[in-house]
Amino acid sequence: MTPPDGLRGRLEPLPRSQLEADAPRVAPGLLGCVLRVGDRVGRIVEVEAYGGADDAASHAHRGRTGRNATMFGRAGLLYCYRSYGIHTCANVVTGAECEGQAVLLRAVELLGSDEDLAPVRADRPAARRRVDLANGPGKLCEALGITLDDDGTDLCGPGSRATLCYDGAAPRHRVARGPRVGISVATGRPWRFWVEGSPYVSR
């Protein structure tokens, strides 16, 4: 497979050790990284950190349940859940095992030529502009083809359908931060991070 337009270098899987810190520390470091799912590739431009039991806005706040079990797994797993009965949202599990910390992926810049993205556009006739294809947690999953079946995928595993990678170049962006979006509790924590000036962020 030929690498899509927009990559700066060769894709190297992210070392799991980088994900084993607390979510608010890991989150800004994920900006600029590349998420590959099957033959679709996106550069991460917006994330939100969710802590463990001490974060009232986190799914882990009420402890481990059937739905959030993946969140309590090892760092580097993909935690997927259904939001509002309609959309799928994707997180990267961080921190130590059993802590329940994760980083929500809110927006990516899809990489590839217009031709590469034709199937994505076909799935989303409402998104007229390229920047509208993956500028939100639900849209990101749809654009990259992430489903609930991908819950528990090891993003640091070489053979996984979904992997988290560097593309070899040092980040050139500035990181902006602010309060998280769409939550009703613990709104005071500025744990949303995005690439300053990027047109691909959700809001």
Add this chain to the structure above:
DNA sequence: GACAAGATTGACT
């Protein structure tokens, strides 16, 4: 078993 809530999105006014 019943019910309420939700880390969203897109259509409509």
Add this chain to the structure above:
DNA sequence: GTCAATCTTGTCC
């Protein structure tokens, strides 16, 4: 800016 869609999960009785 407002609001409905949609359905799974967790909680309560």
